[in-house]
Amino acid sequence: MKTLDDLLGEGVTGRRVLVRADLNVPFDKNEAGRISDDGRIRAVLPTLIALRDAGARVILCSHLGRPKGAPDPKFTLAPVSARLGELLGTPVVFAEDTVGDSAKAAADALTDGQVLLLENLRFNAGETSKDDAVRGAFADELAGLAEFYVDDAFGAVHRKHASVYDVAARLPHYAGGLVLKEVEVLRKVTETPEQPYVVVLGGSKVSDKLAVIQALLPKVDKLLVGGGMCFTFLKAQGHEVGKSLLEAEMISTCADLLEQAQGRIVLPVDVVAATEFSADAEHSTVAADAIPADRLGLDIGPKSVALFAETIGSAKTVFWNGPMGVFELAPFAAGTRGVAEAITKIDGFSVVGGGDSAAAVRTLGIDESGFGHISTGGGASLEYLEGKTLPGVSALES
Ligand code: 3PG
Ligand code: MG
Secondary structure, three states, X not given: OOEHHHHHHHOOOOOEEEEEOOOOOOEOOOOOOOEOOOHHHHHOHHHHHHHHHOOOEEEEEOOOOOOOOOOOHHHOOHHHHHXXXXXXXXXXEEOOOOOOHHHHHHHHXXXXXXXXXXXXXXXXXXXHOOOHHHHHHHHHHHHOOOOEEEEOOHHHOOOOOHHHHHHXXXXXXXXXXXXXXXXXXXXXXXXXXXXXXXXXXXXXXHHHHHHHHHHHOOOOOEEEEOOOOHHHHXXXXXXXXXXXXXXXXXXXXXXXXXXXXXXXXXXXXXXXXXXXXXXXXXXXXXXXOOOOOOOEEEEEOHHHHHHHHHHHHOOOEEEEEOOOOOOOOHHHOHHHHHHHHXXXXXXXXXXXXXXXXXXXXXXXXXXXXXXXXXXXXXXXXXXXXXXXXXXXXXHHHO
């Protein structure tokens, strides 16, 4: 696989380089256009700075959210362009379309060392199409803008999308530093994790995590489960979970996993249960086997945090994906905070996998330097751990 360093060695002054990044950042729910965590923008800065300083003409592209293949102002990358300009310390040119007249004119007008950001890739149906020919036609247009392609969008390498997969077949292609670093860390955790190996999973759905649980169970010493998904496991143990999130069709799967794990899946022993999903809701800590019928669990409780922290404390390797509770609402943030802080204290190597968990770390103000690695990819890192082929990575290898 060729890398950005190879490209820089070949010389890029005055050459047009298409860079795919994952600039799919979260926005403040109460303030339109305000980016709540710019970690993914900062993660790609080294690549952009190296190209800019080498005099390349950088054509940057990304998706944002899940628009339906047509322009939708809710998902414009304009605020990202502004923030990127601040972080780079040089203005970023923003194209109002992805491969249309605006993009072509802006690409033609680029000067050496300038950065152009194209509008959201997913404003084009070809980006995510399942039809190879439709995706290919869009990839042709993207590739037509540049002479080289650098993929640094680790968070999107699990998507077989035009800008991630098909463009690599159309231009000389190189892996950016972020993609290389992420793959190296995940390979280490997957192939040679130092024992004890503890995995902490949260987030709302068991169904999203089923494949990774199945892949990891044989490898881990303990699998700690929090977040919305813990309630389906608690139900599988025979407990009532009130109005908590429940995937009824997954209960028997969870029962099978618990049986197979023989005590290695650890569930919360208490939860913070509220009358409704709101920061102002009446709430209290209850035992995990005594959740009142009219309440829903929105965080793991303090005894669970202590139990999880003890297990984490003895680990040499920890992989964590998914918040323990609704950390965006202050009354339900303690579980995620407690687990995150416990991970920062281990005498070993920790990986935070995922857009959401990484954003949680920064939103809660936890010291990022306490972690071994904070991944920019949620789905991508999980699919890597599942052992799946990542289309974006295989495209760079071929
Ligand atoms: C993410 O946020 O997980 C990545 O940016 C990929 O986005 P997607 O799940 O919409 O493809
Ligand atoms: Mg996602």
